[in-house]
Amino acid sequence: MASFQPNEGNEAFNNSSECFAEKVFKSYDDLIEWVQKMGRALGYIIIIRRKKIRGSGLLTKGKYSKLNDSWTLSVVCEIHNHEPAKDMEGHAFAMRLTDNEFRLVADLSAKNVKPHDILSTLKEQNPENVSTLQTIYNAKTKIWKNEHEGMTQMQGLLSSLKKGVYIYYYRTNNLSTELEDLFFTHPRSLEIWQAFPQVMLMDATYKTNKYKMPLLEVVGVTSTRLTFCIAFVFMHEEKEFNYMWALNCLKSTMGGSLCPRVIVTDRELALMKACRIVFPNSKQLLCRWHINQSVWKRARQSIRREDYWNSFCTRWASLVLSQTEEAYNLNLTQLQTILFEYSGVRDYLHDVWLHKYKHMFIAAWTDKILHYGNNTSNRSHVTAIKASFEYSKGRINHRVNMKMFELLWNYISLEALNMIANEFERCKSGDVSCGCQLRTCYGLPCAHELIMYFNASKSLPLDSIDSFWRKLTLSSPINMRDDDDIHCDDEVKIITENFEKQPRSIKHNILRNLREFINPSKTSVLEPSVHKTTRGRPSLKKKPLKYNGVDAPIEDPHRHSCSNTYELGLSFTNIHEPPRHSSYANQQNYSYSYMNEFPKVLHPYIKQVHNVEGDGHCGFRAIASCLGLHQDEWYQIRVNLMEELETHTTEYGDMFGSEYRFQLYNSLNFFGEEAPLQNWMIIPDTGVLIASRYNVVLHCFSRRASTTYLPLRSTPPPAHERIVIANWPRLW
Incomplete structure (x- = not known):
């Protein structure tokens, strides 16, 4: 073999001839282990190749002898083409895990040990280990792929959730079967939430997956001020109906029995509205941390002078912490004085935050709400909840x-x-002012109560403390694992009876769904597509309003042969009128399609008429349009109403009867292109589902009868959350 000749400008190194002198080993593994160990000691990485590479530097060769049943190592080339490495960190080959280390990573991962703790364990057992945190992540990925070999990503994911005993729901695109939304929670998390249901924090995070799906985290707080995860939701988009689906999933896991006192979010309008609909009795607060970050970022673009900036930050903090409305007005005046030359910042604070939402983050209003000191949605997840309870029980x-x-x-x-104790020390120092903030916000004795007990030489009674702070255990009145009273005999009987009535194709579809439910590793759900943007509603620029907010008459679209009705979605909301011109008065008397079908007494109140496609899904298209969705999202309305029936089975069973409830469910369960008569929207029964599911007041107009539906489980929403549909036979 030709010896290595260094290239021009390179330096040759030879410091291994003695170490790699001809040696004999009993086995191949002994040979490899010795070579690797010696190579690292000299500052070199030794790799195994079956083919000679010219100019590669040090070259050794192992040869097996059948006569002696041993391996012999010999040096072919002693010259190195680089100097020895001082540190092995950063060398891909050196960071590889051995077979024993790989098995240890698999064992620790199965026990939910965190990656950085796994890495620390490896380095404790082998001080020469130079693996990094990325090495552990790569190993975990390889382990996951090995465990789910032959499965798609979604099959592996759903199998893992079922194996971990998670409660999960998911929705798919009805056309492509791609995953759109995934909700999952663990029964243990729900048990902790049962013990501490008072506060719920919600915030979305990003860049957690390759599909760019936002991850909504739902978090609770214990009496020791530690946070715990309640549920997680991967969402297709950050829209109202996505958030409503997620919150309804959360609510249904508890049978609708829990309602938080306070919900803290950032200023995500879709999430805020969904919270009002699903948890109408909960108080909503905005996260001060998110507000401050937004305000500082916006204001810093305009305020460059450091003295003005420091004054602005101080005045803004004082404004947020204003204890009374009088103090708020005073601090607001001082802040506006500072912003006299910065009208853009002043208008931003007023229009975006103070005008509409001051009662959700200014202390003068939030201090009247029992929120236990939770005014931010920041999270610090911990696993030491039980330890904190014992610490409170055993220390004075x-x-x-x-x-x-x-x-x-x-x-x-x-x-x-x-x-x-802090409040009491403040009183002893001479500051006896009391705004009862500790009582109203935290449920604890405030200054005047402490003074009263101190002067009377009495001890504070335990019942003067809110039950939230007295809870030092995870036990709850409801046992999640006590399922002796839960059975499915009636449901199975109804399903079996209706299964026999279905055509052959529908039977195959039902059986496929059942098999996927029992064995998620066979699911046909596809990976979600990668989205460029997930925020906000669809743009309305392509749908300009004409003729005083009423769509211009268009030709009737092709309709199903069985359809003889037209569904019109109406919204009685205020809409900005388009610019008027000289011919506006004549347009006002224009004879629009279907307008004459309505009584003239209603004409002044109709701001918009939207005629939807009549393909048998027209009723659901009308509801989608009224809720701010595109009419082509009619399938989402069907899915939501089916979920409403499933979530409140007992309630609707008492109202409709078990058999008719199942028939109503079957009428909703159709997602073909043109719905037959038996799958049209059934009024009045579906009207009850719509009002309750979306917490709206629904008005249904027709020549035969006009009906109003109110939600079953909450107080009627305000007037601007009412929707109207009209059903008019074309020929009567």
Whole structure:
């Protein structure tokens, strides 16, 4: 073999001839282990090749001898084409895991050990290990692929969720069967939420997956001020109906029995409206941290002078923390004085935050709400909840080691005790002012109560503390695992009876769905597509309003042969009128299609008429249009109403009867191009589902009868959340 000749300008190195002198090994593994160990000691990475590479540097050769049943190592080329490495970090081959290390990563991953803890364990067992955190991530990916070999991404994902005993729901695109939304939660998380249902924090995060799907995190708070995850939702888009689906999934997992007192979100309008619909009795607050970040970013673009900027930040903080409305007005005047030369910032604060949402983050209004000090949606997930409970039960802080607090020792969280102690120390220092903030916001004794008990030499009673702070256990009145009273005999009987009545093609579809439910590894759900944008509603630029907000008459589209009705979605909301010109008065008397079908007394109140396609899905198209969706999203309305029936089975069973409820469900369960008569929208029964599902007031107009439907489980929404559909036979 020709010896290595260094190229021009390169330097040759030879420091391994003695170490790699001819040696004999009993086995191939011993040979490889010794070579790798010696190579690293010298600062070189030794790789195995079956073919000679010219100019590669140090070259050794192993040869097996049948006579001696051994391996012999010999040096072919002693010359290195580079100097030895001082550190092995960064070398791809050196960072590889051995077989034993790979098995250890698999075992620790199965026990939910975090990647950085796995890496620390590897380095403790092998000080020469130079793997990085990315090495662990790559190994976990390889392990996952090995476990789900032969499965698609979605089959593997759903199988993992079922194996982990997660409760999960998902929705797919009815045309492409691509995954659109995925909700999942663990029964243990729901049990903790049952113990602490008072506060719910919600925030979306991004860049968590290659599909660019937003991840909505739902988080709760314990009495020791630690947070815990309630549920996660991967969403197709950040729109109202996506958020409503996610929140309804969360609500249905608890049978609709839990309702948080306070919900904290950022200013995501679609999420805020969904919260009002699904949890109408909960108070909503905006996250101050997100507000401050937005305000600072917007204001810094205009305010460049440091002295003005510092003054602005100080005044803005004072405004947010204003304790009374009078203080708020005073701080607002001072802030506007600073922003006299910055009208853009001043208008931004007024239009975006203060005019509509001040009651959701300014202390003068939020301090009247029992939110237990949660005014941001920032999260710090922990797993030491039980330890924090025991810590509160077994320790007495010297600050509260007095008779006044003796009845509270070990019965409320230390966080609550510290807040009471701070208030008491403030009173002893001479500041006895009391706005009852501690009582109204935290449910704890405030200054005047503390003074009263102190002067009377009495101890604070335990019932003066809100039950939230007295909860030092994860037990709850409802046992999630007590399922003895849950059975499906009636449902199975109804399904079996209706299954026999279905045509052959429908039977195959039902059986396929059942098999996928029982065995997710066989699901036909496809990976979601990668989206460029997920925020906001579709643009309305391509749908200009004409003729005083009423669509111009168009030719009737082709209709199903069985359809003799037209569905019109009407919205009685205020719409900005287009610019008027000299011929506007004549246009006002224009005879629009279908307008004459309505009583003239209603004409002044009709702001928009939208005629939808009549393909048997027209009723659902009309509802989609009224809810702000495109009429082609009619399938989403069908899915939502089916979920409404499934979620509140007992309620609608009592209302309609079990058999008719199932018939109504079957009428909704159709997603073909043209719906037959039996799958049209059934009024009045579907009207109850629509009003309850979307928490709206639904008006149905027709010549035979006009009906109004109210939601079943909440108070009627305001007037601007009403929708109207009209059903007019073309020939009567």
